[in-house]
Amino acid sequence: EVQLVQSGAEVKKPGESLKISCKGSGYSFTSYWIGWVRQMPGKGLEWMGIIYPGDSDTRYSPSFQGQVTISADKSISTAYLQWSSLKASDTAMYYCVRGISSGWYGGFDYWGQGTLVTVSS
């Protein structure tokens, strides 16, 4: 069974750093793109970026380029999303997603359960 299991909720202060994780199982982790999607409270979905764990090829939405870093450790089938300096506006639910087999452009077939990040002083 394919699963994406994310790390737990986080409460942080502005200016702090954070790294959240997404562990894939039940499939070949290095053969599928893994992306991240943000959902701010009461709002819609926003695509942040994506990585191919096989060779670490990474793409970012311009809205998030320079604001976050996406990485992956294929030895433990885990993808990461990290911030070096959080802002209150980073408060949101973050989902990791898997690109479909024919290429991530076509859709995201598995979603993690989400990691709620709250940034407040």
Add this chain to the structure above:
Amino acid sequence: QSALTQPASVSGSPGQSITISCTGTSSDVGGYNYVSWYQQHPGKAPKLMIYEVSNRPSGVSNRFSGSKSGNTASLTISGLQAEDEADYYCSSYTSSSTYVVFGGGTKLTVL
């Protein structure tokens, strides 16, 4: 403002059919067969319902179907059921540096 335009809400009675539209441009919806649809129940992660315009993943009911005409994609749900009440989002690949864009979401109410 989202890159793809969806109606904020649609409604229908059990057993009826409804269609949710998703309008983009020739740089996204109209230019590629890379439109996908997601269902999200409150407090839950989204679920893929349609990929590459009209393909259903294994396990998704055949009551859900997708299509595209020009710059507008559509999700049709036939034989509405109470469990279909949820938010629905469309998404498309885009030739812009954004790569992927989502619609603003449509709240489906089953009356």
